[in-house]
Amino acid sequence: MLSIKSALAKPFAKRIYKKVQKWANNPIETQNKIFQNLISDAAQTQFGKDHDFMSINNHKDFTKRVPIRDYEALKPYVERVVSGEKDILWKGLPIYFAKTSGTTSGVKYIPITKESMPTHIEAARNAILLYIHETGNAKFVNGKMIFLQGSPVLDKKNGVQLGRLSGIVAHYVPKYLQKNRMPSWDTNCIEDWEVKVNAIVDETLPENMTVISGIPSWVQMYFEKIQERTNKKVGDVFKNFNLFIFGGVNYEPYRAKFESLIGRKVDSIELYPASEGFFAYQDKQDEKGMLLQLNSGIFYEFIKADEFFEENPKRITIKDVEVDVNYVMIISTNAGLWAYNLGDTVMFTSIKPYRVVVSGRIKHFISAFGEHVIGKEVEQAMQEAINGTDVQVSEFTVAPQINPISGLPYHEWFVEFETEPNNILEFAKKIDKSLQKQNSYYFDLIQGSVLKTLEIRKIQKNGFQSYMKSIGKLGGQNKLPRLSNDRKIADALKPFSLSK
Template sequence: MLSIKSALAKPFAKRVYKSIAKWSKNPIETQQKVFQELIATAASTQFGKDHDFVSINSHEDFVKRVPVRDYEALKPYVEKVVAGEENILWKGKPLYFAKTSGTTSGAKYIPITKESMPSHVKAARNAILMYIHETGNTKFVDGKMIFLQGSPILNEKNGIKLGRLSGIVAHYVPKYLQKNRLPSWETNCIEDWETKVDAIVEETLPENMTVISGIPSWVQMYFEKLVQKTGKPVGDIFKNFNLFIFGGVNYEPYRSKFESLIGRQVDSIELYPASEGFFAFQDTQHKKGMLLQLNSGIFYEFVKADEFFKKNPKRITIKDVEIGVNYVMIISTNAGLWAYNIGDTVEFTSIEPYRVIVSGRIKHFISAFGEHVIGKEVEQAMQEATTNADVSVTEFTVVPQINPVEGLPYHEWFIEFEKEPEDILAFAQKIDASLQKQNVYYFDLIEGKVLQTLKITRVKKGGFKNYMKSIGKLGGQNKLPRLSNDRKIVEDFPYTY
C-alpha cells in the first residue's frame, strides 16, 4: 500500500514537470528575461556603476562593458563584500559565503544571496521529481536517504554566515524529508572525513537505505567500508537501495567499480551543482546529458575552449551553441558574479532542450608540448581501455614528463588499480591509441617523434586517498585533478611501487 508521502509525490512531480517544460520550450526568451532582470537589479551596485549597466540593452553591450573574469580578477570586489560592505556585486549583502579551497587562489568566498539560495535547493529536489514523473517509481521516498556532505556547522564573517556549500544546503532540507535523512546532525558535524565515514557506516547499516547521494570518489569510500565490514555487496546490505544521485565529477571512470561494489544495477541521477550556482541536472533516464537550468537567475555565455586563450575570444549565448563542441562556460548570476569563468568546460548533447555534459576543467589540461589534452579525453581513453577488459581502476591522474632520464618526453599516468591488467604495456598502448584517435595534436606529436607512448606508474592501494589526506583535502567536495600541466601533484608522492 502506498504511503501518503508516496501518493503525494506523483502529482507534485507532474506539477514540477509542467513548469520545467514551460521554460525549457522557450529557452532563448527565458535567458533574455533572466539577463534583463540581472542587469536591471544590479544597475545601482558598485559593479553596475563601474560597468555602466544603465546603458546595457543587449548581450553585445554587455560583452563590450564586462570582461570575462575568474575569481582572482573579481577578488577586489569580493573583498569589499567580505569586509561587510553593501551593494557591491549585488543589492544589499549576501546571506552566506560558500567557502571553497581554490586550487589556485587559496580560500575562495563565493557569495550566496537571498535570490540565489532557492535554486541551490530546488534543482536537486526537481531532479528527483523529474525522475518520479518519468519512471513512476516512488517507493524510495519512504526509505532512508543519505547525502554525503560537508559539515553543516557555519562560522560568521562580518555578520555573514560562512561554510561549505553542502553544509549550507543542509539547513534547507525540507521538513517532509527530515525524518528520512541520514546521517544524523552529530555525525554530519564530524570534521575528520575517515572518522565521519566510519560513523556513517555504523549509523546506516541497520537502516532501510533507498537513496544514496554524493561525489562518487567519497561514496566509493563509504561503499568499500560497508563491504569490508559485512563481506556483502552494497545491493545485498540495502535490498531497497535503487537510486544513486551523484555530481561533481564524471561518473564513467567509476561506473564499473560501483557496479561491482553494489553487485547489481541501480538507477542514477547526475547533478551539476557548484558554489557559484546549480547549473544542470539529469532530467531523463533515456538521454545523455543534464538539463541546463535556464530559469534559475543564471545567464550563460560560452567560449570555444580551443579559442579561450586567444585575445578577445568570441562569447556566444545559448542560441548559437553547437552540439559536440567543447565550451568554457561563463556565468552571470543573481549572487553577483558577472561574466565569471568557473573553470569548467561543457559540451552540449542536445539543444532541444539544452542538455550538457561536463567535459573537464579549462585549467586542468596538458599542453606541455602543444597537445592540449583535456579531462574528457583522458577519461574516455581510460574507459575504452577498461571496457570488456578484466581491469578495474580506483583512481588516476595524468602529468607530463618533460625531462625523462632517457628517451623522448611522455605523458605519465599514475594509476591506482583495483585489479591490474595482465600486460601493463599493452594496456598503456590501448589508452595511448584512444588518445591519439581523439586528439589530433597528440597524434601528430607521437607520429613526429616529439613524444613517446605514455607510461604507467602504479600507485599503491589507498595511495590517492593518503595523498589527499596529506594535503588536507580528504572528503567533502574535494576532488583529485584528473590531469595537470606540471608535476606538482607527484613531486613528493611516496605512494608508488
C-alpha cells in the first residue's frame, strides 16, 4: 500500500521532469541567458570592474577580458572576500565558505552565495525525482535514508559560516525527509571517521534502510562493517534497500565488489557535485553519462585537454563541443568564480541532451614517457579485465616506474583485491592490452620497446584505508587519485604492499 509520502512523490516528480526538459531541450538559449545574467549581476563587483564587465556583450568579449584562473590565481580576490570585504567576486558577502583541501593550495575557501546554494539542493533533489519519474519506484521514500557525509558542525570566518560542503548541505535536508534521514545529528558530528562509521552501523542496523548514499570507497567501508557485525549480506540485513546514490568517483571499478557485499543488484544514481557547483546528475538508468546542469547559475566553457597547456588554447561553449573528446571544464558561477579551472576533465556521451562523464583530472595523468594516459582509460582497462571473471577489486592507483632495478620502465598498478585473479600476469596483460587499444601513444611505447607491460603490486586488505589515514585523509569527501605522474603515492604505499 502506498503511503501519502510516496503517492505525492510521483506527481511532484512529473512536474520537475517537465521543468528539466524545458531547459534541457533549449540548451544554447539557456546558457546564453545564464551568461548574460552573470555578467550583469556582477558588473559592479570589484572583479567586474577590473575586467570591464560593462563592455562584455558575448563570449568572445569575455574570453578577451577574463583569463582562465585556477584557485591559486584567483586567491588574491578570494582572500579579500575571506577577510570580510563585500562586492568583490559577487554581490555582497557569501553565506558560506566550503572548505576543501587542495594539493598545492593548502586549504581552499570556496564561496557559496545565497544565489548558488539553492542550485546544490535542487540538483540533488531533482536527481531523485527524475529517477522516480522514470522508474515509477517511490516506495523508498517511506524508509530510512543514509547520507555518509562530513560533519555538519560549522565554524565562522569573519561572520561567514565555514565547513565541508557535505556538512553545509546537511543543514538543508527538507522537513519531509528529516524523520527518514540517518545518521543522527550527534553521530554525524563525530570527526574521527572510523569512530563515526562504527556509530553509524550501530544506529542503522535496526532500521529499514532503503537509500544509501556517499562516495563508493567510504560506503564500502560501511558495508564491510555491517557484514562483519552480522555475518550477512547487506541486502539481507536491509531487505528494502534498493537505491544507491553516489558521486565523486567512477562506480564501475567498485560495482562487482558492491554487488557481492549487497548480495544482489540495486539501482544507482550518479551525481557530480563539488564545492564549486553541482554540475550534473544521472537522469536515465539506461543512458551513459549525467545530464549537465545548464540552468543552475553556471556558465560552462571547454578546452580540449590535449591543447590545454598550449599558450592560448581555444575556449568553446556547449554549442561547439563534440562527443568522446576529452575536455577541461571551465566554469563561471553565481558564487563569483570566473573562468575558473576546476581541474576536472569531462567527455560528452551525448549532445541531445548534453550528458557528460568525468574522465579524470587535468593534473592526474601519466605522461612520464609521452603516453598521456588519463583516469578514464585506466578505469576502463581495469573494468575490461574484470568483466566475465570472479575478480573483485577494492581500490587501485597507478604510477610510472621510471628507474626499475632491471629491464625497461613500466606502469606500476597498486591493487587491493577482494578476490584475486588466478593468474596475476595474465590479468596484467589483459589490462595492458586494453590500455594499448585505448591509447595510441601507450601502444607505440610498448610496441617500440620503450615501456614493458605493466606490473601489478598487490596491496594488503584495507591498505588504502591505512594509507589515507596515514596522510590524514580518511573518510568524508577525500578521494584517492586514480593515477599520478610521480612516485609520491607509490612510495608511501610501500608499507602496505604484499609484493615487493
